[in-house]
Amino acid sequence: MSYSRKTIPFILIGCFIVFLWSCQNFEEPKVKDIVKPERKLSDRISDRLLDLMEHANNNGGRINDSTTLRYTDLADSIYFQNKFQPIWSRGDRWLVLSDSLLEFIGNAKNYGLFPSDYHYSSLAFIKRILQADTLAKKNDQLWARADVLFTDAFFSLVKDIKQGRLPFDSVTLRVDTVLQKNLFLSTLSDAIQNGSVAMALQKLEPKYLGYDSLRTYTMNFLTKAKFVPYTYLVYPYKDSVTFFHSLEKRLHELNLLPPNANDLDSNAFKAVIRKFQNAHNFKPTGHVNDALIDHFNNTDWEKFKRIAVNLDRYKLLPDTLPQTYVWVNIPSYTLQVIDSDTIVFQSRIIVGGPQTRTPLLTSEISNFITYPQWTVPFSIIFKEMLPKIRQNVEFLDKENLMVVDKNDSVVDPRTINWYKLNKSHFPYLLKQRQGDDNSLGVIKFNFRNKYSVYMHDTNVRWLFGKSNRALSHGCVRVKEWQKLADYLIRTDTVKLHPDTLRAWIARQEKHIISGFPKLPVYIRYFTCEARDGSIRFYDDIYEEDRYLCEKYFMNKTVE
Template sequence: MNKKFTRLLPQQNDFTPVLLMLVFFTISGCKDLHPASKPRIVEKPAEMDANVTDNIQSVLQYAEENNGKINDSVKLFSLHTVAEFYKHNDYKNIWSKDEHWLPLADSLNEFIKHSESYGLFPNDYHFKELQTLKGRLDGDSTAKTDANLWTKADLMLTDGFILLTKHLKKGRLQPDSITIAADTLLTDNFSIKNLKNALENNRLTAILDSLEPTIKSYRDLKNGIPAFLDSMDRRIYTYVSYPYKDSLGFVKNLQRRLFESGYIGFINKLPDSLQLANGIKKFQKAKGIKADALITIPMIRNLNTSDAERFKRIAITLDRYKQLPEKMPVKYIWVNLPGYYLQVWDNDTVAMYSKVIVGKPTTRTPALNSRITDMVTYPKWTIPNSIIKKDILPALKRDPGYLARKGFSLLDGKGEVVNPYTITWAKYSKGIPYKIQQGSGDDNALGIFKFNFNNPYSVYLHDTNQRYLFKNASRALSHGCVRVQEWEKLAFYIARNDSLSLAAGDSLSYNSDSIKTWLASKERKRIVVKDRLPIFIRYFTCECKDGKIIFYDDIYGEDKSLREKYFAAKN
């Protein structure tokens, strides 16, 4: 042999580790091969179900050892529940019989196909894989005899059904501090019970529909989805995340998004600052907004507004409804922060409506559940420490006379008035050991009426001395409390409700007329509410009006955060 080539070959002893490695990887590869990797042809249809049953057990065992994967492209999302169900069903297939789909399988395939009408994403329930598999099993006589394909189909349909029950009942969002309750978390038994119910009664759609919230505004929003989908532009545009952590990645995404709509003419190289600015200006002109080329949160929000992104906001809002108590009260106050409104709901009917002013993005109004405990005519305003620290303390350091000009009093721990000129304000930076209070009157920041309810944020509903602000379209202007334009109607509704709810032999210390009297005499009065009306303050950025879905500004960026956490990859 040519010595030149001989030198390129390993010596005899060098083969040993190579062979050992080959043997090792071969054995490892065999161990990792999933049991449904090769066709398992069954000649007689009557023998198919027994083969599928045998297969299901081995595939589930493989999935448990491989993080839910049943092959390279399919992962069971609810593996534990799926395995638990099949274990108690003796691993029998449930969606087919003797190489034919059962009617319930057809129903589930159709439900998944049209699950967008529920604010869901079909591919979350193996839609693409199931469609491909169904096409093979229906159209290929050889594939129809493969037990492995029927096994995959059965497992994916079961997994899809189980995930549907969870998403329809509780949504995809993690519970927050106001939604954690005994019925928040779903057990395996919940999904298995619904699956058994569907199988035993041959009713799938009705059972899945029964899991949804019954609140009217949820039903209205859901009923508006078909019209939205009919006119939906399904093009997927690049989503631009802002604020950004990676400036280069941000510029690339921004360029690509502008390119997709024709505002920048190239994508093969990065734009210079002038080219990027011109692209932004073209976009701004097309949208009828000031063409200043400034990159701001509203500008990026506008750029990200597409039908695909709007659908994600619909999905988020439907999931927010699923975080409400399963059984809502007959009567309750509803405040929607992005909608800037308050409603009183009474037996599924809006009994009262009012515009509201809510917290600024820097001083957000919190979402919460509570009950109205009392109302106050001509209230005093004890200024929160956050406002003292941010606004009042700097002013006092400049001029102690600031308090008198604003009509504020400085009070010590005993409630006695303190002269602000006797205090060395320069020594305070994080707060002060005093209360600052504004006396009652028409100029009080709370206006002439206040509604109290227990909450850890010290927020409440109230009138305002700046009623002209209700004319603004955007009303995220307060320090966190909710200013109510129609506060008088709300007060009278609560008074009337208290009267109607009065038990026989019981008495009430007030009514609508007494409220009018106290207001006319400018008397400060605390009114204890007997039938404490529930209040829900929520953040819902879309709803359906007259059959059409309308969208509100994401004023606090909460939808953006949820979109990026839970819905970024969905389409």
């Protein structure tokens, strides 16, 4: 984003500078300059700030070979309006606010952030040198560089705490895709006024119970976490030689290989892997797979990265959610009905498998149907059913399926040459008759979406007892469908009494129920949450965490 000097409101900046100077009780130190006695240190720092910002502007934000500013234009505008006076120090003294900011950056992991993203090492080093070395305290270049790094770090924190680091996607419900410059200025002014960086930045955090709980238990997680260097294994691999070299190194780190065991052949590798698999309840094949590599990569540092991703997912939500809504979390296999931040009830669910994912979406439940009829999607017909029908047309009777033409007339499947049908030519629909053996079960909840998915009961209810419930073709199967139906009609017990609904189902009657207040539904993907006093991690069934961590946090070294 670009900020021109002329776009910064002069009055706002002027007030900010006056306030900054008036609220500090520091007198300008009378420093005897060892080079130019006639010039004060503060004047020389101003000169260095001007030089530093000009260099950054002319070099794409770079102030040296290893440091690049994220908010060059905004920082330059503020320093320009401030006549290039430092913001975080006075002469050879630090302001209390700089201590507050450095402390916040040092504890950034409490917020799912990485201190290295905010010049922490450089700032801590400069501040330590300036405090310990009397001669260094006269170094105007160090003071100027530290001031610029502090300013850039603060603005970076504003952005990352407010918006996160993940890109906005099709289900992002935020309207502030670009943060306005006034937000940066007002947050800085707030920090100065209250003398606390933490208080100012915490006001930017998401206001969700789930976020608050996860961040609270993140601090508990960090007190127990063991962050040690390790070799991350990228899998599937492109270069087998590089991968197995990394795997060998990882096995050494886990003490699964003796120190002198190097350049193992394939048989030796398989023997070590098989031994590990036996000891950790994996199938002892001697071969690597996704599950095994995930286990090797499941260090505390990788867990922290997943926490960081999930905290940022909350920042893709709007500032507030409706008072009442349905929250579907795919990795936890749960549906919750929320009313005024209270869970009314919760249900186990079955979601789409990795190859037939349940899509992330936002919608509203508008109606539901008792004893629905299922029209088989063409994707399922061509991928799964057509080959079986060609082998034996009796498959249709077994699955309670009927064939209908474009006029909705039932067609005898034995009169059709199924080998002539394909994706380009299939003038029929396959419909499953309503009943207890219907794949949709006895009820279907409809909500508008472009994926043609919905929530429903199922005729294989024993699957709700499985731990891995990524089993559907994309729709969401709900165990507690009766509770959801009752909740939808709760405000109209005269017209739609719960007993009426139960009677229709008992008589196997098809009814379309609508007219109730539409209930918002959010289908999302959160792989960890605060539960029972700790953070519970769920399987990354769609490998979204892996993708995001490798793309955005791959180079984050252990801190």
